[in-house]
Amino acid sequence: MARVFNFSAGPAVLPESVLREAAAEMLDYRGTGMSVMEMSHRSKAFQSIIDQAEADLRKLMGIPDNYKVLFLQGGASQQFAMIPMNLMKNRVADYIVTGQWAKKAWQEAKLYGQANAVASSADRTFSYIPDCSDLPISENADYVYICENNTIYGTKFWTLPNTKGKPLVSDISSCFLSEPVDVTKYGMLYGGVQKNVGPAGVVIAIIREDLITEDVLPGTPTMLRYKTHVDNGSMYNTPPTYGIYICGKVFQWLLNLGGLEVMKERNVRKAKVLYDFLDGSQLFHGTVEKKDRSLMNVPFVTGSQELDAKFVKEAEAAGFVNLKGHRTVGGMRASIYNAMPQEGVEKLVEFMADFEQKNRL
Numbered sequence: 591m592a593r594v595f596n597f598s599a600g601p602a603v604l605p606e607s608v609l610r611e612a613a614a615e616m617l618d619y620r621g622t623g624m625s626v627m628e629m630s631h632r633s634k635a636f637q638s639i640i641d642q643a644e645a646d647l648r649k650l651m652g653i654p655d656n657y658k659v660l661f662l663q664g665g666a667s668q669q670f671a672m673i674p675m676n677l678m679k680n681r682v683a684d685y686i687v688t689g690q691w692a693k694k695a696w697q698e699a700k701l702y703g704q705a706n707a708v709a710s711s712a713d714r715t716f717s718y719i720p721d722c723s724d725l726p727i728s729e730n731a732d733y734v735y736i737c738e739n740n741t742i743y744g745t746k747f748w749t750l751p752n753t754k755g756k757p758l759v760s761d762i763s764s765c766f767l768s769e770p771v772d773v774t775k776y777g778m779l780y781g782g783v784q785k786n787v788g789p790a791g792v793v794i795a796i797i798r799e800d801l802i803t804e805d806v807l808p809g810t811p812t813m814l815r816y817k818t819h820v821d822n823g824s825m826y827n828t829p830p831t832y833g834i835y836i837c838g839k840v841f842q843w844l845l846n847l848g849g850l851e852v853m854k855e856r857n858v859r860k861a862k863v864l865y866d867f868l869d870g871s872q873l874f875h876g877t878v879e880k881k882d883r884s885l886m887n888v889p890f891v892t893g894s895q896e897l898d899a900k901f902v903k904e905a906e907a908a909g910f911v912n913l914k915g916h917r918t919v920g921g922m923r924a925s926i927y928n929a930m931p932q933e934g935v936e937k938l939v940e941f942m943a944d945f946e947q948k949n950r951l
């Protein structure tokens with residue numbers, strides 16, 4: 591068995607110990623004589639899996655009691671519609687457009703009301719985070735929306751926007767559980783888990799209680815109302831049971847490591863290896879403003895498309911896979927989520943240094 595170093599942006603690398611545990615429990619989950627995949631979501635065994643997962647997530651993130659935790663489906667993309675359907679009471683919301691995912695969310699919200707782009711970094715290919723300390727927030731905005739870590743462009747909000755008292759809604763798909771977070775600063779946080787938390791098919795939404803009401807836009811389907819899922823403990827219909835089970839194992843893995851403070855230290859140390867190399871390299875260059883760099887997604891280029899392609903190909907042959915940049919931006923991107931070991935980044939940097947030696951421009 592040979593495991594590669596997988597730099598995929600998502601679905602992405604998971605902790606090896608989690609995969610091993612899941613493998614060991616595959617045929618007989620703790621004496622039930624069946625796999626979690628085969629189990630009723632109404633069974634005692636599954637109820638305890640989802641309860642434990644929620645309790646562990648609450649502990650990891652310090653989620654206060656007045657926030658609900660929902661395990662949903664439909665990907666982060668479905669939230670682009672669910673958020674306005676449920677939260678746009680005045681039919682006005684302000685969006686900060688820092689990349690493709692934020693842009694998609696903004697475009698979707700326009701289907702439901704007045705969605706204003708109050709700031710954008712489109713002028714420089716989303717390579718930075720705009721100053722959001724004094725934006726023209728709409729008087730009657732129902733919320734202010736951000737994509738906190740821009741998976742494609744490799745930028746991160748290190749300071750949250752000043753929302754002037756409006757609830758902040760944040761897509762944290764690609765920085766989920768990568769560092770401690772003060773949940774009280776948000777009205778809602780959500781993310782698809784396939785970047786940093788688990789397998790594709792689960793979306794976790796953390797929503798302040800007072801924002802979850804019956805007062806949703808007319809025509810909002812039952813399945814797309816947060817209240818439906820709150821009232822039914824995320825089991826209005828069959829939830830993505832196996833995915834939730836794996837997320838639960840990742841939460842345990844994080845708790846055993848010492849929690850999100852420890853995870854952040856690791857992530858900072860790990861990303862530094864790659865950024866320091868990029869800053870000293872004659873061949874490779876980071877594409878993002880330094881102050882806005884993500885710890886999770888690191889895009890870089892050589893300046894030559896041919897060399898980029900050569901690099902991606904040779905890296906893959908050497909066991910460093912999925913380094914090709916997003917199809918819309920080209921170049922390379924190394925996604926170095928929680929489960930990417932330090933060793934993976936150190937070896938990648940050695941490989942890059944060697945490639946640079948052999949391919950000086």
Ligand SMILES: *Cc1c(COP(=O)(O)O)cnc(C)c1O
Binds near residue numbers: 782
């Ligand atoms: C991947 C990603 C999405 C889209 O997720 P889906 O689950 O495919 O809908 C949205 N936002 C961010 C920040 C992402 O990284």
